[in-house]
Amino acid sequence: MSRRPLVRECPPTSWYFRQPRYLRYMSREITSIFVGAYCVLLVVGLQRLSAGPAAWDGFLLALRSPASVVFQFLALVAAVYHAATWFNATQKAMPLQIGEDFVPGNIISGAHYVAWGVLSVVVLFLAGVF
Amino acid sequence: MTPLKERLVQLEVLRYYPDTDTEAHFQTYEVVCQEEWVVLDALNKIKADIDPTLNYRWSCHMAVCGSCGMMINGEPKLSCHAFLREYEGVIRVEPLAHFPVERDLVTAPDDFMEKLKRVKPYVIPKEIKPISEGEYKQTPAQLMKFRQYSMCINCMLCYAACPQYGLTPSFIGPAALTLAHRYNQDSRDGGRKERQEVVATHEGVWECTFVGACSEVCPAHVDPASALQQMKITSSIDWIVEHLIPGGKS
DSSP, rough: OOOOOOOOOOOOGGGGGGOOHHHHHHHHHHHHHHHHHHHHHHHHHHHHHHHHHHHHHHHHHTTTTTHHHHHHHHHHHHHHHHHHHHHHHHHHSOOOEEETTEHHHHHHHHHHHHHHHHHHHHHHHTOOOO | OOOOOOOEEEEEEEOTTTTTSSSSSEEEEEEEEEEOOOOHHHHIIIIIOOOOTTOOOOSSSSSSOOOOOOEEEEEEEEEGGGGGGGOOOOEEEEEESSEEEEETTTTOOOHHHHHHHHHHOOOSSOOOOGGGOOOOOHHHHHHHHHGGGOOOOOOOOHHHHHHHHHOOOOOHHHHHHHHHHHHHTTTTOOOOOHHHHHHTTTTTTGGGOOOOOOHHHTTTTOOOHHHHHHHHHHHHHHHHHHHTTTTOOO
């Protein structure tokens, strides 16, 4: 008897509906679109700043438009979600062994959250919020 | 003694017979099972009492040999470790995803075996010592550095869970790369550079997009996703040393 294995293809455009964990993965990946778009917005802001006070004021005005506020809110949610998945992943990528034991993963991830909080306060301080 | 509880279980099993079939089809079986049975017990009952033509692999029945991996309700599982009491309604049993189906629930593991060989999953000693100098010693801390990754039972559930392997079959994949990591982490080993030729490539760790499904389905708690992310970091450091530091050698 000759071998005639049956190949069952992985559907290239619908595989992520097979399991909730695949949807969670895709939602994490999609957040990068918002993060990337916000980076473009910052670059545009820098360009407007270099173009003079009138251009900068126009940029600030555009940021306050309802569509821009909605986009910024979505970008914030996406960035926070993306950051959380990233910090949760650090315990996998950077396990820390002390002697025979490994430092518990939640301490590694927790340290990143703490650093995130501290740096956010520093940035807000530099921005003159306090 | 209290009699064991029985339950009528319906299993929808994928059938494929290569000599006559061009496509696979599902066949439904109804079988009386005991409440504490696993899916493998139900398959054994079917084969013994209902349909002796049903084909599947199994051996140890205790989640050690890694032979009985199947998709159970779409999830890669060892069928000896999938308790019937955890399922309601019809249980759908399919061969492991992403592998060619040899017959019924039997898949062809050839691709995985070939990839396993490519990562050189064995100790390549840093220095060859004559036997008269004694064994290669290792501290408990050095052992713990890789012990978790040595627990792999080659069941291939991680390959069935990994969409990246399903979409890009040239991907070396979770288990083989994790075993490469296991030997790279071994204090007695000096073969990392040889393995990097396979590991630090597009088909190697860089094909992994960190879905993380491999670690979620692993019955031996090996955590391949962790191993692969660590290898990405060390491979990146190699690249920086080699390309950005004058005179640097990885």
